[in-house]
Amino acid sequence: MKHLYLNLKRFDVPVELGGVNRLAPLDRWAHTIVTQTLEGLRPLAGDAEFVQFFPEMHLLQAVSARQEDSPVQIGAQGAYRADTAVGGNFGAFTTNRPANILAAAGCSHVLIGHCEEREDKAGILREAGVTDPAAVNRILNQEIRRAVDAGLKVLYCIGEKSEEQERWQEVLGEQLSVGLAGVDQSRVVIGYEPVWSIGPGKTPADADYITKIARFVKQATGGMDVVYGGGLKKENAAMLAQIPEIDGGLIALTRFQGEIGFYPEEYLEIIRIYLGKEQKQ
Numbered sequence: 001m002k003h004l005y006l007n008l009k010r011f012d013v014p015v016e017l018g019g020v021n022r023l024a025p026l027d028r029w030a031h032t033i034v035t036q037t038l039e040g041l042r043p044l045a046g047d048a049e050f051v052q053f054f055p056e057m058h059l060l061q062a063v064s065a066r067q068e069d070s071p072v073q074i075g076a077q078g079a080y081r082a083d084t085a086v087g088g089n090f091g092a093f094t095t096n097r098p099a100n101i102l103a104a105a106g107c108s109h110v111l112i113g114h115c116e117e118r119e120d121k122a123g124i125l126r127e128a129g130v131t132d133p134a135a136v137n138r139i140l141n142q143e144i145r146r147a148v149d150a151g152l153k154v155l156y157c158i159g160e161k162s163e164e165q166e167r168w169q170e171v172l173g174e175q176l177s178v179g180l181a182g183v184d185q186s187r188v189v190i191g192y193e194p195v196w197s198i199g200p201g202k203t204p205a206d207a208d209y210i211t212k213i214a215r216f217v218k219q220a221t222g223g224m225d226v227v228y229g230g231g232l233k234k235e236n237a238a239m240l241a242q243i244p245e246i247d248g249g250l251i252a253l254t255r256f257q258g259e260i261g262f263y264p265e266e267y268l269e270i271i272r273i274y275l276g277k278e279q280k281q
Helices: 026-044 056-065 099-104 115-127 134-149 162-179 207-221 237-241 264-275
Strands: 002-007 048-054 072-076 109-112 153-158 188-192 226-228 248-251
Touching: 002 109, 002 226, 002 264, 026 048, 026 056, 026 072, 026 264, 048 056, 048 109, 048 264, 056 072, 099 134, 109 134, 115 134, 115 153, 134 153, 134 162, 153 162, 162 207, 188 207, 207 226, 207 237, 237 264, 248 264
Parallel strands: 002 048, 002 248, 048 072, 072 109, 109 153, 153 188, 188 226, 226 248
Antiparallel strands: none
């Protein structure tokens, strides 16, 4: 079974405010995405699981848009490193997302360790004078453990930056060993993000490089599933589908020129290409 994830980041921000949302008003945005992808994904449900990660303010709307036997599963974009407990903390988590409430809201998955989250945490730690590179991984480990305790499945992202490429084995090895310490690995899928190759004007990682990393991750973790987290899109879907060690991918933007943004039909097209189910003209 393949894993095909969608990270909707903050694609809800309207164009007039500097965002890329041309799809729907905020109070209908998540509902629109779920309902416009449901039927297209239904005939593919035997080939992959489909998880859509929404910003927190849209989670209830996304969950409510799911239908019975829906192929779409809803995920959150992060979980806090501590949680509520009977007789313990009853909810003193202002601004944070305890995993228990995500599960109670209807989420089945959570995205942890995305490169944007890693950079944010590293920046906060630098402000406090902490330069230990393992510190971020230790915090992410706490988040993963709380998410798994709450019954959520986790997409745990790892990846090396350009200045870390020469020692990628050390960097990725630490992200795996520290991040997964004490974790039920059956509840986790690894997302590999070659951070050095993500973004405009950068050279994408090729099949040989991705294969090398995926083999390393599987060897280091005893065979955990690995998806490509550097952006599954029309241009690389067929290539990634040919890598046996890759078990799926993470989609974000679907259009990179003109009216940049996320569009449901383009999302479905990427998935069909990856699964070899292209619609005949």
